[in-house]
Amino acid sequence: xxxxxxxxxxxxxxxxxxxxxxxxxxxxRRADEWEYYGVxxxxxxxxxxxxxxxxxxxxFLNAFTDVVTDKEQPFILVCAHARRTKxxxxxLALQLKYKNVYELDGGINWxxxxxxxxxxx
Numbered sequence: 001x002x003x004x005x006x007x008x009x010x011x012x013x014x015x016x017x018x019x020x021x022x023x024x025x026x027x028x029r030r031a032d033e034w035e036y037y038g039v040x041x042x043x044x045x046x047x048x049x050x051x052x053x054x055x056x057x058x059x060f061l062n063a064f065t066d067v068v069t070d071k072e073q074p075f076i077l078v079c080a081h082a083r084r085t086k087x088x089x090x091x092l093a094l095q096l097k098y099k100n101v102y103e104l105d106g107g108i109n110w111x112x113x114x115x116x117x118x119x120x121x
Contacts, residue, residue, distance in 0.1 A: 038119025
């Protein structure tokens with residue numbers, strides 16, 4: 001586990017343990033990425049950035065708060081390579097004051113698929 005305040009990066013094994021403990025998984029990639037690479041089973045698909053890097057924070061938060069209903073509730077963010085999750089994790093932790101923010105280190109490509117774990121389409 002890497003502690004890079006204000007969020008924590010998890011290796012795949014740690015990720016699996018947190019999921020077993022009931023942590024919600026939020027996949028913030030785009031629909032084309034979900035379709036091409038698949039998703040980690042049980043993930044909630046809530047896109048944050050579009051193809052141009054733009055975003056609609058209100059639309060994201062509307063869907064996000066349906067899954068993460070309390071600012072104390074732990075959750076794990078997933079993207080392709082853990083670049084977008086870092087930006088979103090900082091926003092959620094620093095500006096919106098979520099307390100238990102995690103990300104999958106390396107994202108789905110470098111931290112999951114490359115480690116031999118499967119996705120579902």
